[in-house]
Amino acid sequence: MTRRVYINAAGAIEIDRHFDKSYKALALESIRRMEKRFSAIEPEAVVVSSMSPESMGEQIGLAGVIADYLGLRRLKVFRVEMGEASGLAAIMASYSLIASGLVNRVLVIGVEKITELATSHIVRVYSMIGDSEYMGLYGISPASEASMIAKLYMARYGYSYEELFKWPITMHRNAVRNPHAQLKFMIKADAYRDSPIISEPLRLLDAYPFGDGASAVYMSSKPGDVAAEILGIGSSNDAHDAVSREDPLFFSSIRESFGEALRMAGINRDLINYLEIHDSYTPYSYIILESMGFAERGEAPKRFSPDTSSIDRVYVNLSGGLKARGHPWGATGIYQVYELFQILVGGWNPIGVDMSNGYAAAQSMNGAGAQSYIAILRRAR
Amino acid sequence: MAVRDSPPRIWRLRDILYRIKYAKCRSCGYMFYPPRISCVRCSSRDVEVMISKGLGTLVEYTILYQVSSRFQDSAPLIIGLIRLDEGFNMYGQVVDIDPKDLRKGMRVEAVLRRLRVDGSSGLITYGLKFRPAIGVHHGRSS
Numbered sequence A: 001m002t003r004r005v006y007i008n009a010a011g012a013i014e015i016d017r018h019f020d021k022s023y024k025a026l027a028l029e030s031i032r033r034m035e036k037r038f039s040a041i042e043p044e045a046v047v048v049s050s051m052s053p054e055s056m057g058e059q060i061g062l063a064g065v066i067a068d069y070l071g072l073r074r075l076k077v078f079r080v081e082m083g084e085a086s087g088l089a090a091i092m093a094s095y096s097l098i099a100s101g102l103v104n105r106v107l108v109i110g111v112e113k114i115t116e117l118a119t120s121h122i123v124r125v126y127s128m129i130g131d132s133e134y135m136g137l138y139g140i141s142p143a144s145e146a147s148m149i150a151k152l153y154m155a156r157y158g159y160s161y162e163e164l165f166k167w168p169i170t171m172h173r174n175a176v177r178n179p180h181a182q183l184k185f186m187i188k189a190d191a192y193r194d195s196p197i198i199s200e201p202l203r204l205l206d207a208y209p210f211g212d213g214a215s216a217v218y219m220s221s222k223p224g225d226v227a228a229e230i231l232g233i234g235s236s237n238d239a240h241d242a243v244s245r246e247d248p249l250f251f252s253s254i255r256e257s258f259g260e261a262l263r264m265a266g267i268n269r270d271l272i273n274y275l276e277i278h279d280s281y282t283p284y285s286y287i288i289l290e291s292m293g294f295a296e297r298g299e300a301p302k303r304f305s306p307d308t309s310s311i312d313r314v315y316v317n318l319s320g321g322l323k324a325r326g327h328p329w330g331a332t333g334i335y336q337v338y339e340l341f342q343i344l345v346g347g348w349n350p351i352g353v354d355m356s357n358g359y360a361a362a363q364s365m366n367g368a369g370a371q372s373y374i375a376i377l378r379r380a381r
Numbered sequence B: 001m002a003v004r005d006s007p008p009r010i011w012r013l014r015d016i017l018y019r020i021k022y023a024k025c026r027s028c029g030y031m032f033y034p035p036r037i038s039c040v041r042c043s044s045r046d047v048e049v050m051i052s053k054g055l056g057t058l059v060e061y062t063i064l065y066q067v068s069s070r071f072q073d074s075a076p077l078i079i080g081l082i083r084l085d086e087g088f089n090m091y092g093q094v095v096d097i098d099p100k101d102l103r104k105g106m107r108v109e110a111v112l113r114r115l116r117v118d119g120s121s122g123l124i125t126y127g128l129k130f131r132p133a134i135g136v137h138h139g140r141s142s
Helices: A023-035 A053-057 A062-069 A086-099 A119-129 A142-157 A166-176 A252-265 A282-291 A329-344 B007-012 B069-074
Strands: A006-012 A045-049 A076-080 A105-112 A197-199 A213-220 A228-237 A272-276 A314-316 A359-366 A371-379 B021-025 B047-051 B055-064 B077-084 B089-094 B107-117 B124-132
Touching (some): A006 A023, A023 A062, A045 A329, A053 A119, A062 A105, A086 A213, A086 A329, A142 A282, A213 A329, A252 A371, B055 B089
Antiparallel strands (some): A006 A228, B021 B047, B055 B107, B077 B089
């Protein structure tokens, strides 16, 4: 019999080019933001999610260094790394620590510094998420894989680039209402015209921005006065690259992890009101929604409503998503959980729709659905 | 940034850099690249590794401008999705062609090219890229 797991507090800092802040400083700041709402933090374990502190900060064993700096000693310390999906993988690992009864309280910190290096070096590090004996070796960057998938998607389902571009426009509009988003500005319908091509047809405005960030959540076996409960959590993996799979335009790892999380929560998909998804590149947003079953294959661009940022009665990425909130790699999944927490119990209501009594889900993945993690949360009752 | 390629690593990768080894599932017939010890489609462990002739068709392509620092000297890169004649897909760099002449469905062949140069005193790594097929295929296993 596993135990129930709650999120008692969460905090995050603005995603930005924090040239003046180290990994330690970012982590500390995220905890200070959390403590504004919750003072009694006494973790028995610290789990740090970070994708590439070795390459970006020349730091191995980041979790130990951060825990020590924060004055958190004589406890269990781990770092979780699953590429871009590290954040939700860290939530899953922390969930397991508590559900199993090994510990009662875990502090999870997602932290990443990306803007330490010039863009080409950031791309070199980011490209390490691909198989280094294949994609990395031949310079097949994640953006080029996303572009290939975009072209295959457009050709199979008959969409123009302009038709898909409503996603970034919507994400930028959402980010304006999100205090911790990196790109808090609107873009016009034809903004792509002036946006540099990163890998044709995808432009800079189709990709997440490079930024530094940190977010923290405090998890425990007790709900306390107010908390969100992790009702379900699922994960699955697939062939690491998209084109060795039978169908590169449907991410099975997402379907499987969502099914697992829904079964664990004991609900069906229709009950989900709010969703944060891993839209690292425009085409992925649609494929994710289709792989989760919120639209038939090839239908998500038609079904997604930019006016309400919703699909099939589910609000999606009110944070602005990876596209405009930002994507500080290993911290991103923790930002998503922070946003769910804010919607459910933190009083954040960016569009004037009260979702505090609903079900919310966060979806994270590495690469093009190579590994996926999904968590379903609800206000504890 | 000085990147130092590892001589043992590049030596060890010779089968990947100089040949295209793919896997074929004896159980369901599915073919995939790179090889794994179980089938990507049916998970059977009864797979055999084979060597491609390196001839194929360009299914899709993209021109990559935002390249890794490792490939800055050759930017922009043409990245192709290639369907090899044996029946599997792989990504690869496409060379010897002006981007405006690229066509989906064009025939391509693997060719050995310089992949990267590690500074002025480091290793020069060669590997396979794809060029428009010129109609004459050299060598036994690309």
